[in-house]
Amino acid sequence: MIGIYLIGAFSIAIGLFLSRNKIVTFGLLGLFLVLQWVLTLYSFNNLRSTDLGYFTYDSLAVLLLVVLSIIAVPALIHSHIYLDDQPAPPQTRSIYYGAIVLLMTAISAGYLSNHIAVTWIFTEITTLSASALIYHHRNKLALEGTWKYVFICAISITFVFVGILFLSLSLENAGSDDLSYSNLIANSSRLNPFWLRLAFLFIFTGFTAKLGLVPMFTAGIDAKDKAPAPVGALLSSVLMNLGFVGIFRFYVVVANTPLHHWANVVIGIAALLSVFVSTVYMIKVKNIKRMLAYSGIEHMGLVMLGVAAGGVGYYAAILHIILHALVKSSLFFQFTQLYRVFQNKSIYHVGNYFKYNTTGAMVLLLGFISATAMPPSGLFVSEFMIFRSLFEAHQILLLVVVLLLLTMIIWAFGKNIFKILFIPPVDFDDSNVPKISPWESVTQFILLALAVYLGLNPPTEFVNLLKESIMLLPK
Amino acid sequence: MIHVFLIIFLITLFYLSIANRMLTYVKVLALQGVLLFFVVFLQLQKIDTLNLVLILLETIVFKSIAVPMFLAYLLKRNNITREAEPYLPNFISLIITTTIVVATILLSNSIKDTNLDKMFFVVALSTLFTGLYFIASRRKIITHVMGYLVIENGVFVLSLAVGNEMPMMVNLGIMLDIFVSVLILGIFLNKIGDVFKDVDVDQLTNLKDF
Numbered sequence: 220m221i222g223i224y225l226i227g228a229f230s231i232a233i234g235l236f237l238s239r240n241k242i243v244t245f246g247l248l249g250l251f252l253v254l255q256w257v258l259t260l261y262s263f264n265n266l267r268s269t270d271l272g273y274f275t276y277d278s279l280a281v282l283l284l285v286v287l288s289i290i291a292v293p294a295l296i297h298s299h300i301y302l303d304d305q306p307a308p309p310q311t312r313s314i315y316y317g318a319i320v321l322l323m324t325a326i327s328a329g330y331l332s333n334h335i336a337v338t339w340i341f342t343e344i345t346t347l348s349a350s351a352l353i354y355h356h357r358n359k360l361a362l363e364g365t366w367k368y369v370f371i372c373a374i375s376i377t378f379v380f381v382g383i384l385f386l387s388l389s390l391e392n393a394g395s396d397d398l399s400y401s402n403l404i405a406n407s408s409r410l411n412p413f414w415l416r417l418a419f420l421f422i423f424t425g426f427t428a429k430l431g432l433v434p435m436f437t438a439g440i441d442a443k444d445k446a447p448a449p450v451g452a453l454l455s456s457v458l459m460n461l462g463f464v465g466i467f468r469f470y471v472v473v474a475n476t477p478l479h480h481w482a483n484v485v486i487g488i489a490a491l492l493s494v495f496v497s498t499v500y501m502i503k504v505k506n507i508k509r510m511l512a513y514s515g516i517e518h519m520g521l522v523m524l525g526v527a528a529g530g531v532g533y534y535a536a537i538l539h540i541i542l543h544a545l546v547k548s549s550l551f552f553q554f555t556q557l558y559r560v561f562q563n564k565s566i567y568h569v570g571n572y573f574k575y576n577t578t579g580a581m582v583l584l585l586g587f588i589s590a591t592a593m594p595p596s597g598l599f600v601s602e603f604m605i606f607r608s609l610f611e612a613h614q615i616l617l618l619v620v621v622l623l624l625l626t627m628i629i630w631a632f633g634k635n636i637f638k639i640l641f642i643p644p645v646d647f648d649d650s651n652v653p654k655i656s657p658w659e660s661v662t663q664f665i666l667l668a669l670a671v672y673l674g675l676n677p678p679t680e681f682v683n684l685l686k687e688s689i690m691l692l693p694k
Numbered sequence: 695m696i697h698v699f700l701i702i703f704l705i706t707l708f709y710l711s712i713a714n715r716m717l718t719y720v721k722v723l724a725l726q727g728v729l730l731f732f733v734v735f736l737q738l739q740k741i742d743t744l745n746l747v748l749i750l751l752e753t754i755v756f757k758s759i760a761v762p763m764f765l766a767y768l769l770k771r772n773n774i775t776r777e778a779e780p781y782l783p784n785f786i787s788l789i790i791t792t793t794i795v796v797a798t799i800l801l802s803n804s805i806k807d808t809n810l811d812k813m814f815f816v817v818a819l820s821t822l823f824t825g826l827y828f829i830a831s832r833r834k835i836i837t838h839v840m841g842y843l844v845i846e847n848g849v850f851v852l853s854l855a856v857g858n859e860m861p862m863m864v865n866l867g868i869m870l871d872i873f874v875s876v877l878i879l880g881i882f883l884n885k886i887g888d889v890f891k892d893v894d895v896d897q898l899t900n901l902k903d904f
Contacts, residue, residue: 339868340868343875346875347878350882354882354885359890359900362885362886362889363897363898363900367898369878369879369882370842374826374829374842374845376875377842377846381822381852384849384855384856385856388807388809388856391807413807441901444901506902
C-alpha cells in the first residue's frame with residue numbers, strides 16, 4: 220500500500236506542478252486527499268504490519284498519520300481560499316500545490332518508516348518541499364526566511380546523518396549492522412555506549428530543527444513567519460511531529476540502555492531552555508505569526524520535559540503533541556482570516572477583531588484558551604499529566620521554574636490576544652473591511668473541538684494506541 | 695597509501711583556511727572529490743561494476759565535476775568578487791584550523807576502539823568542524839554553501855571510517871537528497887543575487903520579531 224501511496228502521491232505532485240488548469244488541479248488535490256485517507260485507513264486496519272521492508276504501521280505512526288490526514292483537509296481548503304484572496308501567477312500556484320502535496324507525502328512516509336536512514340531521507344524531502352512553500356511570496360523577506368530555513372535544516376540533517384554513522388559504529392558488537400529501530404532495540408544491550416552517546420547528541424541536535432527545540436529552533440520561526448499561513452499550520456503541527464518521531468524512536472532505543480538517565484538529562488536541559496527562550500520571545504514579540512510559532516516552541520519544550528520525566532510523562536507527551544497539532548493548526552488557519560481583515564500581522568495595527576469578524580474572533584479566543592491549556596482544553600489534561608510526571612520524578616524545583624515561565628507566557632500571550640480581540644487599532648480605516656463568511660471557520664472549530672474531545676473523553680481505541688506506542692519504554 | 699591521500703585531504707583544509715580567492719575554493723573542492731575517489735577506490739576489497747559506477751558517480755561526477763562547475767557558474771552569474779572576505783585574518787584562521795585538527799587527534803587518542811581506523815576518524819571530524827568554522831567566519835553567502843560542501847566531504851570520510859554499508863536504496867536516497875539540497879541552495883543563492891545585488895550575509899538581517 221505504501222508503494223502505491225508513494226508512487227501515486229509523487230505523480231499527483233508532479234501533475235499539480237505541471238497543471239495550469241483549475242479543474243485538473245482540484246481533481247488532483249481531491250485524489251490526493253482520497254489517497255491520503257485510504258493509506259490512513261489501511262494502516263489503521265493493518266496495525267503492526269510491515270510494508271516494503273522499510274515501513275511499519277505501528278501505533279505511534281498511525282496516530283500521527285490520522286492527525287496529518289485530519290489537518291490535510293482544512294490545509295488544502297484554506298490554501299485554496301488563500302490563493303483566491305492573494306492571486307498568484309499560475310506558475311506560483313502550481314508550485315504551491317505541488318510542494319504542499321509533496322510535503323504531506325514526505326511527512327506521512329517519515330512517520331511510517333522503521334529504518335532510521337529512511338526517516339532521514341524523508342525528513343530531508345520535507346526541507347526541500349517546505350522551501351518552495353516558504354518562498355511563495357517571492358519577495359526579499361521570504362527569500363531571507365527560505366535561505367535561513369534551508370541552510371539550517373541542511374546543516375541539521377547532516378548532523379543527523381553523522382549521528383547515524385556513529386550509531387552504526389556502536390553496533391559493532393551486536394553482530395548485525397541493520398539500522399532498523401526494531402533491530403536496534405533488540406540489540407540495545409550490546410550497543411557500545413561511547414558511540415551511542417555521540418550518536419544521540421548528533422541525532423537529537425539535528426532533529427531539533429524540525430521539532431523546534433533549542434538549539435536549532437530559529438529557522439523554524441522564520442519559516443512559519445514567512446510561509447503562507449496554511450503552510451505555517453502544517454509546519455507548526457505535523458512537521459514538528461515528524462521531528463518528534465525522529466527523536467522519540469531513537470530515544471526508545473537509548474532508553475533501553477544504561478544511558479537512559481544521561482539521555483533524560485540532555486533532553487531535559489534542551490526542553491527547559493526551550494521553554495525559557497520561548498518565554499523571553501513571547502514577552503517581546505509583536506508579530507502574530509511569530510508569536511504562535513514561539514508558543515509552539517514552548518509546547519515542544521513541555522513535551523520533551525514529559526519524555527525526560529518518564530512514567531506518565533511518556534503518555535502525556537504523545538497526547539500533548541497530538542492535541543497541540545490540532546490546536547496550533549487551527550490558530551494558523553484563523554490567521555489567514557485575520558490578515559484579510561487587517562492586512563497586517565503586527566499587533567500594533569490589529570485590534571477589535573470581534574467587531575469585524577465575530578466567528579473568527581471566537582476561534583481565536585477558544586484557540587487561545589486551548590493553547591494556554593486552560594480547562595476545558597484537552598491540552599490541560601496532557602499538561603497536567605506532564606506536571607504530575609515531573610512531580611513524581613522528584614523534580615520539584617524544575618516544576619516550579621517551568622510553572623513560573625508558563626505563567627509569564629500565558630500573561631504575554633493573553634495580553635496580545637485580548638489586544639487583538641477587543642482594543643481598537645490606531646489609525647485603522649475600516650471602510651473596506653471584507654466580510655468573511657462564518658462557514659470558513661467551521662474547520663477550525665472542528666479541530667478545536669476534536670482537541671477537547673480527545674483530551675477529556677478519549678475513545679478506548681485512541682488510549683490503546685497511545686499506550687501501545689510507549690510500550691517499549693522502560694517503566 | 696590510503697593514509698597518504700587522507701593526509702593530502704587534511705592539507706587541503708589548511709590551504710582552504712588561508713585561501714583568498716573564490717576560484718581557489720572551487721578548485722580545492724574539486725581536488726577533494728578526486729582525493730576521496732582514490733581513498734574509496736583503494737579501500738574496495740572487490741571491484742564490481744555497480745559499486746564502481748556508484749562511487750564514480752558520487753565522487754568524480756558529483757563532487758569534482760558537477761558541483762564545482764555549478765559553483766563557478768554561480769560565481770560568474772552573480773558577479774561575486776574574487777575575495778573571500780573572512781571576518782578574521784588568515785593567520786588566525788590557520789591557527790584555528792590547526793587547533794581543530796590537534797583537538798580531534800587528542801580526542802581520537804582517548805578512544806579505545808580497535809575496530810576504528812583513527813586516521814579516518816581524525817580527518818572526518820576535523821573536516822566537519824573546519825566546515826562549520828568556515829560557515830561561521832566568512833561573509834559571503836556562497837562561502838557558506840562551500841562550508842556546507844566541506845562538511846559533506848567530512849561526513850563522506852566518516853561514512854568510510856564506519857565501513858558499514860547501508861542498503862543500496864538507502865544509499866541512493868541519501869545521495870539524491872544531498873544533490874538536490876545543493877541544487878536548491880544554488881537556486882536560492884541566484885535569487886538572492888538577483889534581489890539584493892550583493893551576496894553578503896549582512897543583507898539577511900531583516901526578519902525581526904516586531
